[in-house]
Amino acid sequence: MPWRCFLQRFPRGEMTDAVEQTMNTSAQAPEPRPAGIRILGDVDAARCSFISMLEQLDLHRYVATADDGGSIAFSLRDEFARSWAPRGDTTQLSRDLDLDIAGSPDDLNREILLAMLAGPLAFEYPSYEEFAAAVRLRRNIVDAARRTQLAFHTSEAERPNDCWTYTEDRGFTVLPGKPLIAALKKTTQPGASGKLYSFSCYRATEYVILLGIAQELATVNPQLLERLQTQWETRAIMSGKFHDVFLYEYGTMNDPLPPGYYVPGDRLWFRNPDERSSDVSGYEGSWVFYLGGGLFSNFWKRDQPYTLTTKCIEIFHWRHGTYRDDEGALRMNEAVVDARVRDTLTNPEETERILAQMARLRDPQGVYAGGGCIDASREFPRRVCPRTANIVLPAG
Numbered sequence: 001m002p003w004r005c006f007l008q009r010f011p012r013g014e015m016t017d018a019v020e021q022t023m024n025t026s027a028q029a030p031e032p033r034p035a036g037i038r039i040l041g042d043v044d045a046a047r048c049s050f051i052s053m054l055e056q057l058d059l060h061r062y063v064a065t066a067d068d069g070g071s072i073a074f075s076l077r078d079e080f081a082r083s084w085a086p087r088g089d090t091t092q093l094s095r096d097l098d099l100d101i102a103g104s105p106d107d108l109n110r111e112i113l114l115a116m117l118a119g120p121l122a123f124e125y126p127s128y129e130e131f132a133a134a135v136r137l138r139r140n141i142v143d144a145a146r147r148t149q150l151a152f153h154t155s156e157a158e159r160p161n162d163c164w165t166y167t168e169d170r171g172f173t174v175l176p177g178k179p180l181i182a183a184l185k186k187t188t189q190p191g192a193s194g195k196l197y198s199f200s201c202y203r204a205t206e207y208v209i210l211l212g213i214a215q216e217l218a219t220v221n222p223q224l225l226e227r228l229q230t231q232w233e234t235r236a237i238m239s240g241k242f243h244d245v246f247l248y249e250y251g252t253m254n255d256p257l258p259p260g261y262y263v264p265g266d267r268l269w270f271r272n273p274d275e276r277s278s279d280v281s282g283y284e285g286s287w288v289f290y291l292g293g294g295l296f297s298n299f300w301k302r303d304q305p306y307t308l309t310t311k312c313i314e315i316f317h318w319r320h321g322t323y324r325d326d327e328g329a330l331r332m333n334e335a336v337v338d339a340r341v342r343d344t345l346t347n348p349e350e351t352e353r354i355l356a357q358m359a360r361l362r363d364p365q366g367v368y369a370g371g372g373c374i375d376a377s378r379e380f381p382r383r384v385c386p387r388t389a390n391i392v393l394p395a396g
Contacts (some may be wrong), residue, residue, distance in 0.1 A: 033075075033078060033081075034075040034076045034078075034081045034085075034117060034118045034119060034120070035073075035075065035119055035120055035121050035122040036073055036074050036075025036076065036116065036117045036118070036119060036122060036123070037050075037073065037074045037075070037116055037117060037119075037122065037123045037124075037125070037131065038071050038072070038073045038074075038122045038123070038124045038125070039071060039072055039073075039074075039124075039125050039126075039127065039128055039131055040070065040071045040124070040125070040126050040127070041071075041126055041127050042127070043067060043069070043070070043071065043072045045128065046072050046127070046128040047065070047067070047072050049128040049132075050072075050074060050128060050131075053113075053132070054074075054113075057106060057109060057110050057113065059110065059113065059114070062076060062077055062080045062114075063075065063076060063077065063117060064076075064077045064078075073122070074117060075117055075118075076114065076117040076118045081118050083096075084096055084097065084114065084118070085114075085115070085118040085261075087258055087260075088118065088119075088120050088257070088258030088260060088261040089258060089259075089260030089261065090114075090115040090118060090260065090261055090262055090263070091260050091262060091294040091308060092294060093111050093114055093115060093292075094107075094111055094292060094293040094294065095293070095294065097110070097114075099111055099293070101264070101291075101292045101293050102146075102293070105139070108139055108142065108264065108292060109135060109139065111264055111292045111293070112135055112138050112139065112263060112264050112265065112292070113135065115261075115262065115263040115264065116263055118261075119261070119263070120257065120258060120261065121250050121251070121257075125383070126383070126388045127385065127387075127388060129220075129385050129388075130383050130384075130385045130388050133216055133220055133383075133384050133385055134380070134381070134383075136216055136219075137212050137213065137216050137265065137380075137381050137384070138212075138263065138264055138265025138266075138380065139264075139265070140211070140212035140213075140215045140216060140265075141208055141209060141212040141265040141267075141289060141381075142264050142265050142289065142291050142292060144188070144189070144208045144211045144212055145208050145289040145291060145297040146291060146297070146302065146305075147188070147189040147191060147302065148188040148189060148204060148207075148208055148297065148299055148302060149188075149189075149190050149196060149299060149300070149301070149302040150188075150196060150197065150198060150199060150201070150204055150299045150300060151196035151197060151198040152198070152300050152334075157172070157198065157199045157200075157203070158197050158198050158199065159172050159187050159197060159199075160183070160186050160187060160193060160195075160197070162175075162178075163175060163178045163182070163183035163186055163187065164178075164183065164187070170234070170235045170236065171235065171236035171238055172236055173232060173233055173234065173235065173236055174229070174232045174233050175233075176233055179229070180210075180214055180225075180228060180229050180232050181211060181214050181215060181218065184207050184210060184211040184214070185211065187207060188204060188207050188208065188211070200282065201282075201286060201287050201288070201299050202239075202287045203238070204287075204299050205267050205287045205288075205289065206238065206242050208289065209242075209246060209247070209267065209381060210228075210232075210246070212265075212381065213228070213246065213381055213384060213391070214228060216384055217384055220384060220385055220386070221384055221385060221386050221389060223386070224384065224386075224389055224391065227393055228393070231393050231394070235394075237393075237394070241394075243379070245382075245391060245392065245393065245394070246381060246382055246391060247267070247379045247380065247381060247382060248379065248380055248381070248382060249377050249378070249379045250377060250378060250379075250380075251375075251376045251377035251378060252376055252377060253364060253376045255376075256361055256376035256377070257376060257377065257378060259359060259360070259361065259374045260308075261378075262290040262378065263290065263378070263380070264290055264291060264292035265289065265290070265380060266289065266290045266378040266379065266380055267287065267288075267289055267378065267379040267380070268287075268288060268289075268290065268296075268375055268377075268378045268379070269285050269286070269287055269288075269375045270285055270286045270288065270311055270312075270315055270373045270374070270375065271284075271285040271315075271362040271363075271371075271372075271373050271374075271375060272284055272285050272286075272315055272318055272373065273315075273358070273362060273363065273368060273370075273371055273372060273373055274316075274318065274319040274368070275368040276319065276322060276330075277318040277319045277321070277322040277330075277332070278368075279330050280318070280322055280330045280331060280332050281330075282332075283318050283322075283332055285315075285373070286311070286315065288306070288311070290378075291305055294307055294308065295307060296308070296311055308359065309345075309351065309355060310341070310345070311373075312354065312355055312358035312359055312372075312373055313341050313344050313345065313351065313354055313355070313358070314337065314341050315358065315373050316344075316354045316357070316358050316373075317336075317337045317340040317341055317344070318332065318337060320336055320337065320340050321333040321334060321335075321336040321337035321340070357370075357372060358372045358373050358374075359372055359373075359374060360372030360373075360374060361374050361375075361376060362374060362375055362376070
């Protein structure tokens with residue numbers, strides 16, 4: 001069926017009044033102008049390739065261009081940005097434009113591209129090739145995140161023994177001769193292994209990103225993939241170092257992204273704004289990927305991705321599932337949380353009340369003063385093409 005891209009407004013689905021009011025912080029505030037995508041270098045070649053891609057996706061009529069001689073910028077035209085991403089809210093793009101992002105790779109490309117074109121901060125690339133790789137990277141991440149499921153455990157960590165080994169100083173490393181891509185799939189995707197493995201949602205996001213990067217490198221930069229393979233056979237890159245080596249972060253607490261602005265493939269954090277329950281190990285917050293279509297990854301129940309509403313309500317009810325065990329340690333009763341979530345979702349007024357509190361920008365780290373669970377920033381992979389890659393692996 002041809003893609004239907006009209007200024008038709010479909011019902012906004014499960015988006016509630018409380019979320020709408022939070023997203024639209026002032027009904028009188030002017031709409032921000034999209035910053036979109038900027039490509040440097042060979043402007044003529046970039047224009048030709050970008051417009052060809054827009055035409056293939058039937059998006060060319062909705063995009064404005066600006067050429068300053070040294071770069072060319074593409075953004076969603078103001079009238080379409082106001083209609084499809086009001087005040088930067090991209091969570092309803094698929095619904096409003098009738099996109100089938102789960103069944104159509106072209107529709108997923110359309111949502112990725114439209115969300116980037118509507119972005120409040122410019123996505124800048126040194127070439128069209130690097131931009132095209134970035135779109136494919138996001139598509140890889142969405143696909144891997146959809147397939148990922150873990151066994152729930154807040155303290156155990158396990159990997160397939162035929163792919164990985166562990167030492168305290170090197171972390172989990174890939175056995176020599178075991179391809180990194182296959183090892184990552186077997187670890188995170190029960191469809192590839194037939195088993196669920198236990199480790200944290202944060203580490204799982206690293207593996208999904210690493211898999212997405214490795215898959216793209218296999219096509220555009222095999223030499224860097226070889227170095228990545230050697231790195232993971234030698235020492236794992238984790239946590240803050242992983243962020244520094246592989247990711248860009250956009251948006252800050254001083255200049256936050258709009259609460260509803262997400263691009264498929266973004267990694268993001270939902271903060272637990274309740275001080276007591278955030279002391280339960282594993283419940284400080286929740287690391288997820290935006291899958292598009294208003295949905296966020298659920299690594300524990302991959303066939304039940306979160307909406308913004310269900311994620312906010314679940315995190316809110318963590319406070320009600322918190323208890324102390326016989327040794328005095330704080331624990332979480334997931335059965336209590338699940339029951340509370342179900343009850344809330346049957347009560348529209350209670351849902352509105354909770355969302356009015358939760359769908360706000362989070363407080364700074366260490367502060368619990370009434371902020372919500374929405375983070376100021378999102379993350380996405382660094383550049384990967386041979387002449388412009390900026391993933392620098394540690395020496396030695």
